[in-house]
Amino acid sequence: MNGPEIQIDFAPELRLFLPAERRQGRTCLLTDGASTLGHAIESLGVPLTEAGPLLVDGREVPVSHIPAAGESVEVRAVSRPQRVPGAPLRFLLDVHLGTLARRLRLLGVDAAYENEDLGDPALATLSAAERRVMLSRDRGLLRRREIWAGAYIYSDRPDDQLRDVLERFAPALAPWTRCTACNGGLGPADKESVQEQLEHGTQRSYDVFAQCTFCGRVYWRGAHHARLAAIVEDAVREFGDAAA
Ligand SMILES: [Zn+2]
Secondary structure: OOOOEEEEEEOHHHHHHOOHHHOOOOEEEEOOOOOOHHHHHHHOOOOHHHEEEEEEOOEEEOOOOOOOOOOEEEEEEOOOOOOOOOOOOOEEEOOOOHHHHHHHHHOOOOEEOOOOOOOHHHHHHHHHHHOOEEEEOOHHHHOOOOOOEEEEOOOOOHHHHHHHHHHHHOOOOOOOOEOOOOOOEEEOOOOOOOHHHOOHHHHHHOOEEEEEOOOOOEEEOOOOHHHHHHHHHHHHHHHOOOOO
16 A cells, blocks of 8 residues: 655655654655645644745656655755735744743734634634744644644743744734733823822832823833843844834
8 A cells, every 4th residue: 555655855844743763864764645745744743834946857846746756855945034925924823932921012013913722723723814924843733734824932941932933934023012011002191190000119119101092001110121121132132224
């Protein structure tokens, strides 16, 4: 029952997804003669969200290509910055990426995230409904056909995750314009109108500068401000031209 045998050469940055014994150079694969190249790539563990151009004997083919015997396939990585046509660039993060979500919001990047685990089907549906790029470290989630677009998050460290997303998608940065708690937009706030929300010490010591137009949360330059400002400065220096 063996079908056509093909050779696949994965870009070095994609080899971490492969089984250990397939990570050295090109790998040999028996296909069933009916499944697509996209299926073959996924069957080796590589999310299609991470695959860029696919070349068969030097000629670019779509993921729907049915491999034939003896073909030599090259799978390149996605190009950076990656364009996601069809909708404004916005993201949806799975339940494990809360810190990354808050940092993206801090930079003004539209990053939907729920503290509770919605489950893979609901996340995929939401990605499609709102045309959001699904960010996840879960390869199973990224394989779901419904998702609008997706990207694997390679690191488990928030610093590296943020740099990865900013480098890969080059979103426009607009620091201090979005609520880190709910992703809503920030508007101006004056101290009098938000007084009841503030601790007495806060009222005395800090200047309120913004309020979320969605959840009402008030923002001021308080104890965490220096740490957040450092994150913003680093990101804007390296990736942004929209510095406030
Ligand atoms: Zn809010």
